[in-house]
Amino acid sequence: MDARTESESTPTSSRTSVERKSEREIIVRRTFDGPARLVFDAWTEPELLKRWWVPKSMGMTFLACEADVRVGGKYRFEFLHPSAAKPMAFFGKYLEVVPHSRLVWTNEESNDGAVTTVTFEEKNGKTLLVVHEVYPSKEALDANGGMENAMPETFSQLDELLVDLRSRE
Amino acid sequence: MVQYTSASFDASFAAISDATRRGVLEQLGRADASISDLAEKFNMTLTGMKKHIAVLEQVGLVATEKFGRVRTCRLGVRRLEDEAAWIERYRQIWDARFDELDRVVEELKRQEKTNGRKNRK
Numbered sequence: 001m002d003a004r005t006e007s008e009s010t011p012t013s014s015r016t017s018v019e020r021k022s023e024r025e026i027i028v029r030r031t032f033d034g035p036a037r038l039v040f041d042a043w044t045e046p047e048l049l050k051r052w053w054v055p056k057s058m059g060m061t062f063l064a065c066e067a068d069v070r071v072g073g074k075y076r077f078e079f080l081h082p083s084a085a086k087p088m089a090f091f092g093k094y095l096e097v098v099p100h101s102r103l104v105w106t107n108e109e110s111n112d113g114a115v116t117t118v119t120f121e122e123k124n125g126k127t128l129l130v131v132h133e134v135y136p137s138k139e140a141l142d143a144n145g146g147m148e149n150a151m152p153e154t155f156s157q158l159d160e161l162l163v164d165l166r167s168r169e
Numbered sequence: 170m171v172q173y174t175s176a177s178f179d180a181s182f183a184a185i186s187d188a189t190r191r192g193v194l195e196q197l198g199r200a201d202a203s204i205s206d207l208a209e210k211f212n213m214t215l216t217g218m219k220k221h222i223a224v225l226e227q228v229g230l231v232a233t234e235k236f237g238r239v240r241t242c243r244l245g246v247r248r249l250e251d252e253a254a255w256i257e258r259y260r261q262i263w264d265a266r267f268d269e270l271d272r273v274v275e276e277l278k279r280q281e282k283t284n285g286r287k288n289r290k
Contacts (some may be wrong), residue, residue, distance in 0.1 A: 016264040017224045018256050034274040038281070042273045052269035055262075131263070142255075 002119060023138035028131040036122035037100045043118060044069040044103070055078055063087050071097055075105065112140035184228045188222050189213070194230060194244065201243040204233075 002086045032039050036084040042048045046065040054060050060079045067075040089109060093131055096104035107113030114133040121128040136143040185191055189211055196202060197211065208218035222242055229245040245273035 016267055018260040018263065020256060026259065027261075030263070030267045032267075032271060032274050034278050038274055038277040039270075041277060042270055048273055048277075052266060055265035056201055057265050108254050129267075167228050 021132075024135045024141055026133050026135075026141060028133075030129050032127045032129060033125075034127060035125060036120040036127045039127045040100045040103075041121050044097075053077065069094055069097055069103070071095065073097075112136060112143065114141070175284075184224050186228060187221070190225055193218075193221060193225065193242075197231060197242055197244050201241050203239045203241050205239075207242065 013032040016028060016075055016133070019027045019029075020152045042052065042068065046067045049067060050062045053065070054062050054106050058081075061079045063078040064079055065077050069075075071094060074091065074093045076089060076166075078087045078089045080087045090107065091104035092108040092113065094105045095102065095115070096102060096117075100122075101116045103116075107116060112135065117134075118134040119130045119132075133141075170271070185194065193207055194212060196207065202210075204218050204222055205215060207213075207222070208215045211218065213221075222231060223234060225275050226233055232245045233240050233242050235241075
């Protein structure tokens with residue numbers, strides 16, 4: 001992605017925008033009101049990551065959050081959903097770590113896992129965050145997008161809600 | 170899960186940008202029909218109608234099935250809204266996550282102000 005594309009991304013009514021860039025790629029953007037180093041810390045310090053990665057609305061408990069944020073270092077996140085018998089684990093390793101600017105990691109919990117690139121672009125004290133996920137195939141993105149495989153109950157509820165909301169429009 | 174992609178989203182729009190194809194969808198919304206029925210109805214050669222059906226079938230808006238020598242067309246399972254719903258669901262997940270991240274960033278900023286950057290950790 002080049003800088004031009006970033007700045008041209010159109011703001012939507014919500015602060016989070018999602019673009020399906022290609023059959024295998026999806027891009028999420030949001031601007032945070034803080035310098036890149038703080039936003040980066042929130043992505044790389046397990047104690048901080050734990051506080052936001054699983055939003056409260058998902059109703060899940062973060063059991064373990066380990067992140068050895070350096071090139072080749074591993075991470076492992078474990079959550080428990082009340083309706084699931086066993087915790088779910090997400091793991092992989094960091095491929096690139098550029099402090100306050102760029103993180104790349106693999107998602108190895110399945111063969112269909114994406115390679116995730118996160119960039120932090122600071123401007124006037126705010127940080128444009130871009131999450132870029134590249135899946136091995138179109139089917140993998142269709143199936144894994146939004147982690148719905150991992151959290152079927154939650155997302156089917158969300159589905160229903162969305163259908164309700166859309167029918168009201 | 171049926172496959173939804175923005176590339177095929179575009180293809181779906183391209184598929185319905187044609188008046189004949191929109192007419193075919195409208196027609197199939199009322200009743201299933203064979204390709205020759207449709208060709209006749211739209212005053213078109215069988216080959217011409219086959220091409221239109223192929224475009225609609227490719228994006229999932231029409232499904233066809235062959236019974237003996239007759240290929241019957243019906244509306245496909247895919248609806249355009251599904252594409253938007255897929256993206257919206259994905260967006261909501263990240264939006265919820267980022268709302269929490271906002272709070273963490275706010276707090277880090279406050280801490281920095283109080284303690285100075287070097288003392289945070």
